[in-house]
Amino acid sequence: MSETDRPALEAYSRGELTAIALRRRLGDASFGDVLMLLGEAGLPLPRAPVAGREAQIERARSWMFPRDVA
Amino acid sequence: MSRDLKLFVVDTGPLITLAAARSLDYLLYISADLIIPDAVLHEATRDAARLGAEDIIDWVKAHREQIEIAATKAYERYDLARIAAPALRESDLGERAAVEVIEEPDRLRGAERGLLLCEETAVLRRVVVRDRERIVEISTLDFLRILEAEHRIQSAEQVFELAAEAGRSASRVEKLSANDHATRTAILDLVRQPQ
Numbered sequence: 001m002s003e004t005d006r007p008a009l010e011a012y013s014r015g016e017l018t019a020i021a022l023r024r025r026l027g028d029a030s031f032g033d034v035l036m037l038l039g040e041a042g043l044p045l046p047r048a049p050v051a052g053r054e055a056q057i058e059r060a061r062s063w064m065f066p067r068d069v070a
Numbered sequence: 071m072s073r074d075l076k077l078f079v080v081d082t083g084p085l086i087t088l089a090a091a092r093s094l095d096y097l098l099y100i101s102a103d104l105i106i107p108d109a110v111l112h113e114a115t116r117d118a119a120r121l122g123a124e125d126i127i128d129w130v131k132a133h134r135e136q137i138e139i140a141a142t143k144a145y146e147r148y149d150l151a152r153i154a155a156p157a158l159r160e161s162d163l164g165e166r167a168a169v170e171v172i173e174e175p176d177r178l179r180g181a182e183r184g185l186l187l188c189e190e191t192a193v194l195r196r197v198v199v200r201d202r203e204r205i206v207e208i209s210t211l212d213f214l215r216i217l218e219a220e221h222r223i224q225s226a227e228q229v230f231e232l233a234a235e236a237g238r239s240a241s242r243v244e245k246l247s248a249n250d251h252a253t254r255t256a257i258l259d260l261v262r263q264p265q
Contacts, residue, residue, distance in 0.1 A: 019083065019189060020162060028161050031086045031189070032121030039234045047211055060206045061216045063075050063183055064100045
């Protein structure tokens with residue numbers, strides 16, 4: 001990992017850069033490369049913010065696990 | 071048998087993360103048709119030395135009856151172009167294929183609903199979701215947290231930790247270059263639908 005890679009990885013980890021943009025910046029790296037570089041840098045994967053998406057996630061849950069209606 | 075819920079894996083992230091954590095079977099823990107665009111599968115497995123690639127190929131082979139590898143024009147054109155340029159890479163191929171599959175008019179019929187599973191939302195920004203009532207996009211972590219909430223898995227966070235550990239410890243030695251042809255052949259077998 002070069003010194004210039006780290007800011008891009010940090011931006012990705014914070015959710016400020018998409019995986020596609022990061023992969024291009026890293027020279028067409030694969031997502032596997034991204035995972036390994038994040039691990040080497042001690043950075044977490046970006047997390048989709050849950051705030052504001054609760055209803056959407058709950059709807060997905062109800063579709064995935066529909067409750068039996070008596 | 072076709073089910074009312076369709077789970078579309080629209081980028082390589084979920085496959086690679088779950089493969090790295092040895093948890094690909096989680097995609098089969100819900101009652102849904104599982105659909106992976108051909109180019110997404112290709113991108114996740116085109117290099118056997120990449121993290122998770124071999125596991126993904128083995129897993130798809132083992133569950134071929136439960137997984138639809140959706141054929142796309144984007145991948146067909148790319149595959150044809152590789153005849154002239156075998157080393158051709160298109161970094162957004164999987165994304166374009168996913169958009170193509172999601173936008174197929176007959177993908178969701180009647181009361182069918184769709185879950186779009188991706189690691190991040192770059193794909194979804196390109197998709198005009200015609201029916202927000204019937205299509206929901208969720209991240210890998212959302213998906214795992216729902217499984218956790220339903221007591222189908224122990225811990226969503228643990229899956230991500232396992233993936234990160236696999237990435238940290240994975241060898242970057244290009245040990246499988248000799249297997250590259252065999253891998254490509256295996257992928258083609260997977261992505262070409264039987265006529």
